[in-house]
């Protein structure tokens with residue numbers, strides 16, 4: 001057994017190992033863990049830096065679950081939540097009932113406490129890594145290689161699951177935090193489904209995680225969650241858990257609900273949902289997607305204006321060169337404003353309230 005493996009089995013600290021080897025580990029490896037009380041066994045496989053799977057041994061499974069975090073390096077709360085889950089599993093403190101793949105997306109960006117090193121990885125999926133995206137994105141960089149690796153890892157994980165049984169459920173929760181504060185500080189983006197019905201059961205799951213604000217996306221994107229939803233039919237979401245903070249500065253009590261729900265989910269404990277009631281949710285649909293096209297792009301509101309703040313019709317939200325971006329609909333609110341994005345990238349979304357039907 002080499003040192004890396006020995007240390008990981010002793011400490012369960014896969015996040016430190018991942019941050020030590022930013023882009024690649026000397027080798028992958030696997031080992032078996034036994035749950036402390038039930039004595040059930042699981043296979044742990046370290047595929048690469050930041051990529052680790054857990055698979056029950058000699059027990060049947062019906063779910064293939066992906067939990068990703070750190071696709072943006074400075075979004076630390078979800079990374080800390082997942083690091084803890086991984087540690088509990090390695091140390092045999094958390095029961096494993098289903099196949100789970102954990103992904104720490106961008107370790108190099110974590111180490112410099114930035115959203116990305118050269119390019120925003122959450123714009124590089126569904127082939128985004130192989131196309132020229134205009135100013136500021138070279139065709140080759142390490143984040144593009146990593147995005148391709150993540151795509152292939154997701155693909156292999158789901159296809160391996162499909163060999164085990166015919167009817168399986170696929171899930172992917174891509175966990176993030178927002179750059180600015182929000183009226184609703186936990187919310188999820190439900191990727192475009194190309195006409196397939198949205199699942200209320202998934203909304204109930206998210207509510208159990210403390211997330212009851214949902215943004216429906218109605219167009220294809222190059223995000224990680226859309227990739228898993230579209231390519232593999234997974235129930236996949238981008239989940240925003242609070243606000244960007246440095247490692248160690250998150251108040252983990254704010255994430256107790258999401259952590260305990262994820263624990264139950266991967267360990268096969270029942271999740272007791274109340275009956276679905278749309279009144280329990282704030283549901284929005286994406287109205288405008290504003291990409292920066294000009295050098296002189298500016299937002300017409302200050303940095304402390306929160307996500308979900310609405311503006312009156314005709315209010316000029318942004319100036320993109322000569323072009324004025326105006327509010328078009330009653331109740332239209334801003335999400336993810338960022339004037340610093342590269343030209344060609346999304347600088348702002350707007351949403352309006354809707355219903356699921």
Ligand SMILES: O=C(O)CCC(=O)N[C@@H](CCC(=O)O)C(=O)O
Nearest residue numbers: 122177178179180189223238336
């Ligand atoms: O707060 C912000 O401006 C960005 C937070 C974030 O990283 N959001 C994701 C959303 C992905 C999606 O639309 O599904 C992103 O911008 O990549």
Ligand SMILES: [Zn+2]
Nearest residue numbers: 072075176177
């Ligand atoms: Zn993010």
